[in-house]
Amino acid sequence: WKSLSLTPYWSTSPEFQKDFIRHVETSLAHSALLGVRGVDIWTAYFATSLALRDRLILHWNMTQQAHTRVDRKRVYYLSLEFLLGRTLSSTLTNLHLQPLLAKALADLGLDLAQLGDAEPDAALGNGGLGRLAACFLDSLATLNYPAWGYGVRYDYGIFRQEIGGEGEQVEVAEGWLSSGYPWEVRREDVRVLVRFGGWVEDVGAEEREREEMSKEARRWVGGEEVWAVAYDVPIPGYVPTEGNHPNHTTNNLRLWSAKPAIEFDFQRFNRGEYEESVRDAQRAGTISAVLYPNDNVYVGKELRLKQQYFWIRASLYDILRRFRKTERGWGELPRQVAIQLNDTHPTLAVPELLRVLVDEEGMAYEEAWPLVVGVFAHTNHTVLPEALERWEVGMIQRLLPRHMELIYLINWHFLSDVSKKFPDDRELLGRVSIIEEGHVKMVRMAHLAVVGSHKVNGVAELHSDLITKTIFKDFVRVFGRDRFLNVTNGITPRRWLYQANPGLTALIQSKIGTKFLTDLTALHELGQYATDKEFGKRWREVKYRNKQRLAAHVLEVSGIALNCDALWDVQVKRIHEYKRQTLNIYGVVSRWLRLRAMSPAEKRNVVPRVCIFGGKAAPGYRMAKLIIKFINAVARVVNADPEVEGLLQVVFVPDYNVSKAELIIPANDISEHISTAGTEASGTSNMKFVLNGGLIIGTVDGANVEIVREIGEENIFLFGNLAEDVEDLRFAHRYGKVRMDPGLEVVVREIEKGTFGDGREFGELVEAVRGDRDHYLISDDFGAYLHAQDLVDEAYRDQAGWTQKCITAVSKMGFFSSDRSIREYAEKIWEVEPVDVNDGV
Numbered sequence: 001w002k003s004l005s006l007t008p009y010w011s012t013s014p015e016f017q018k019d020f021i022r023h024v025e026t027s028l029a030h031s032a033l034l035g036v037r038g039v040d041i042w043t044a045y046f047a048t049s050l051a052l053r054d055r056l057i058l059h060w061n062m063t064q065q066a067h068t069r070v071d072r073k074r075v076y077y078l079s080l081e082f083l084l085g086r087t088l089s090s091t092l093t094n095l096h097l098q099p100l101l102a103k104a105l106a107d108l109g110l111d112l113a114q115l116g117d118a119e120p121d122a123a124l125g126n127g128g129l130g131r132l133a134a135c136f137l138d139s140l141a142t143l144n145y146p147a148w149g150y151g152v153r154y155d156y157g158i159f160r161q162e163i164g165g166e167g168e169q170v171e172v173a174e175g176w177l178s179s180g181y182p183w184e185v186r187r188e189d190v191r192v193l194v195r196f197g198g199w200v201e202d203v204g205a206e207e208r209e210r211e212e213m214s215k216e217a218r219r220w221v222g223g224e225e226v227w228a229v230a231y232d233v234p235i236p237g238y239v240p241t242e243g244n245h246p247n248h249t250t251n252n253l254r255l256w257s258a259k260p261a262i263e264f265d266f267q268r269f270n271r272g273e274y275e276e277s278v279r280d281a282q283r284a285g286t287i288s289a290v291l292y293p294n295d296n297v298y299v300g301k302e303l304r305l306k307q308q309y310f311w312i313r314a315s316l317y318d319i320l321r322r323f324r325k326t327e328r329g330w331g332e333l334p335r336q337v338a339i340q341l342n343d344t345h346p347t348l349a350v351p352e353l354l355r356v357l358v359d360e361e362g363m364a365y366e367e368a369w370p371l372v373v374g375v376f377a378h379t380n381h382t383v384l385p386e387a388l389e390r391w392e393v394g395m396i397q398r399l400l401p402r403h404m405e406l407i408y409l410i411n412w413h414f415l416s417d418v419s420k421k422f423p424d425d426r427e428l429l430g431r432v433s434i435i436e437e438g439h440v441k442m443v444r445m446a447h448l449a450v451v452g453s454h455k456v457n458g459v460a461e462l463h464s465d466l467i468t469k470t471i472f473k474d475f476v477r478v479f480g481r482d483r484f485l486n487v488t489n490g491i492t493p494r495r496w497l498y499q500a501n502p503g504l505t506a507l508i509q510s511k512i513g514t515k516f517l518t519d520l521t522a523l524h525e526l527g528q529y530a531t532d533k534e535f536g537k538r539w540r541e542v543k544y545r546n547k548q549r550l551a552a553h554v555l556e557v558s559g560i561a562l563n564c565d566a567l568w569d570v571q572v573k574r575i576h577e578y579k580r581q582t583l584n585i586y587g588v589v590s591r592w593l594r595l596r597a598m599s600p601a602e603k604r605n606v607v608p609r610v611c612i613f614g615g616k617a618a619p620g621y622r623m624a625k626l627i628i629k630f631i632n633a634v635a636r637v638v639n640a641d642p643e644v645e646g647l648l649q650v651v652f653v654p655d656y657n658v659s660k661a662e663l664i665i666p667a668n669d670i671s672e673h674i675s676t677a678g679t680e681a682s683g684t685s686n687m688k689f690v691l692n693g694g695l696i697i698g699t700v701d702g703a704n705v706e707i708v709r710e711i712g713e714e715n716i717f718l719f720g721n722l723a724e725d726v727e728d729l730r731f732a733h734r735y736g737k738v739r740m741d742p743g744l745e746v747v748v749r750e751i752e753k754g755t756f757g758d759g760r761e762f763g764e765l766v767e768a769v770r771g772d773r774d775h776y777l778i779s780d781d782f783g784a785y786l787h788a789q790d791l792v793d794e795a796y797r798d799q800a801g802w803t804q805k806c807i808t809a810v811s812k813m814g815f816f817s818s819d820r821s822i823r824e825y826a827e828k829i830w831e832v833e834p835v836d837v838n839d840g841v
């Protein structure tokens with residue numbers, strides 16, 4: 001028997017069409033007797049995707065076979081969020097099938113681009129952290145690392161955002177699975193029982209002896225059980241066009257869905273208690289029902305904790321089952337398995353692995369603990385205090401009684417070590433303890449993650465440095481500097497250049513070929529064209545067409561016709577006070593007031609501007625929702641003002657998500673990354689915007705610092721106070737020593753006058769920039785921000801000069817590929833090596 005995957009597959013149109021029609025007729029039960037011209041877009045999209053999935057599954061099988069055969073160390077990326085976006089176009093990209101399928105479908109009277117637009121985003125995440133996980137999956141497969149992602153298959157991902165009549169955010173449930181999802185494979189046979197509640201029992205002396213269990217072993221019983229059922233999404237790597245030895249690595253993203261362990265209570269049903277008989281079954285399903293829509297803020301809800309354990313239990317069980325099959329001794333676990341904890345959300349994996357080793361495998365604590373630490377590594381994505389995960393001890397005790405015991409045990413061992421090392425520092429123990437003592441005792445998940453991991457990384461240099469000086473300062477003393485490192489984030493150029501920006505890709509390709517898709521540093525060859533007049537002209541034409549593409553969308557959803565000759569200024573990201581969309585919109589109001597005060601002659605000298613906003617607010621975050629409403633209020637006034645017609649437009653693009661990002665980012669001239677210094681861990685859209693031929697206006701924060709180092713100071717507009725000054729400034733605010741920036745005062749007065757609607761409604765916004773309430777230092781940075789914006793206008797006046805900056809910047813963005821990030825993780829943290837999947841055959 002020879003694997004099907006070795007047979008040639010779709011080298012001609014008819015070969016693909018045959019599979020396509022088969023899926024239309026059989027999988028989807030549509031008649032194609034009269035040809036497929038009549039099938040609806042959705043059916044055509046679905047059949048195309050199923051045909052592609054068939055192929056991916058063959059590559060997937062071959063890959064898994066090879067990984068099993070070579071039996072080398074595997075990486076597991078545990079993340080509660082994977083913001084995959086659409087998969088049809090990325091699959092076509094990575095497999096180079098776009099031209100073949102476009103033609104094959106066109107011959108059937110179907111438009112591939114139109115089919116692609118029918119696909120809903122897989123939006124199983126909030127923002128940066130979730131999209132980072134998706135870029136990492138793409139790079140892991142492209143670089144041929146044997147890697148799996150593990151997550152939750154939420155029935156409802158992030159909500160869809162609509163804008164109501166008052167300019168307010170309206171959340172709509174997005175049932176992305178309701179019409180079926182063609183990219184997943186349900187694995188009926190892969191399921192894990194997950195326990196909640198119950199109690200802990202001693203293991204009898206007799207059994208302890210017989211099973212050779214250590215003195216620490218205990219048994220967790222009782223409570224309720226839920227099934228975790230696996231759904232697999234194949235993740236194909238990008239296959240380089242060069243070389244005659246294509247490596248079709250197709251890794252796996254395994255998502256868990258909750259199913260009741262007891263389907264139905266017949267006894268209750270027979271007693272006539274119909275509703276009660278199905279209630280428990282329904283409750284089980286709620287565990288994977290919905291993604292928590294909070295970004296960078298912690299909520300201590302019990303269901304969230306259940307989601308975390310549900311996913312951790314199933315994933316670890318699955319990982320250990322795979323390890324057991326190799327028949328190696330447990331001592332080899334860290335040599336065969338690396339598990340990355342994406343933020344603190346998967347930290348329960350630490351006590352869970354310990355529980356399995358001690359309670360089920362009979363190991364002593366001293367033997368098990370080094371294995372745990374050897375397996376795990378942890379990524380921190382934030383220093384914001386409101387985002388640090390802390391769970392009530394009582395809640396963990398109730399839901400996971402054995403884990404709570406083990407957390408205490410881990411803490412006891414840890415604190416004993418600390419007090420041996422620092423016998424005279426009593427306060428240190430309280431500061432580093434995993435348990436926070438107080439009125440309500442809490443478990444500090446970040447501390448547990450650091451104690452349970454051999455490496456801890458931040459996501460940009462500034463951020464990684466900051467965490468060793470703030471939240472993890474004491475841990476550097478305890479564990480040494482070596483446990484901490486930086487791995488700067490990156491983005492996949494396959495999605496964020498090739499797919500999102502075909503125009504720019506073609507232009508770049510015409511000069512330097514396609515090597516940059518697998519080695520982004522190859523972009524440096526573009527540098528020589530920075531001053532090439534003809535190249536610059538074509539560069540601007542591409543930008544113009546990308547603006548037209550976005551303008552068409554904005555016209556459709558908002559009825560606003562944008563000026564494509566203006567400078568397009570974009571800020572799209574989750575709405576958060578620390579990201580300071582307010583700084584931007586107050587700047588817009590200031591610009592509007594200045595324009596209105598100009599004479600016609602002065603106006604003729606103005607660089608026209610289009611200000612684009614977008615982003616979701618967490619449904620429970622009042623201030624963030626108010627910011628959206630205010631941006632829309634300003635937009636309404638400005639866009640209707642004849643005095644600034646053609647010179648200033650403001651638009652809020654609803655429902656910012658991955659596929660909107662692919663549309664918006666290529667159209668930017670400048671993008672705003674203006675968080676209060678020291679608050680944005682990295683940012684990743686900053687990288688996407690520059691890679692797509694725009695410049696940045698930004699603060700000295702997150703990855704902006706490394707971007708300026710790479711592309712040069714003359715190609716970026718940095719402004720504002722530095723991270724090291726923030727503490728002193730806040731102190732000064734508290735003691736009433738600062739007066740509001742005069743430019744900001746003018747803006748505030750205009751808002752209070754009621755120019756943008758009820759002055760009282762927006763009063764809360766204004767209050768947040770007064771004196772000691774100005775926690776994010778809007779007032780302190782306002783003058784510098786306006787000045788930087790003036791420099792932007794000045795630079796844009798010189799179109800050739802501007803283009804030169806953009807081309808130079810793109811040519812120096814090679815560092816920010818997620819391929820580079822992943823290689824760093826592989827070498828410095830995981831110690832894994834790529835596998836040639838052809839070895840499995």
Ligand code: 26Q
Pocket residue numbers: 126127128129130132292294295296297298299300304381382387389459489680681682683684702
């Ligand atoms: C925690 C507990 C309960 C409910 C929700 C959460 C939660 C969910 C999501 C906490 C945080 C997040 C997301 C954080 C996030 O996206 N952080 C961003 O990560 C990016 C990738 O590293 C960085 O570029 C951004 O700077 C950082 O803000």
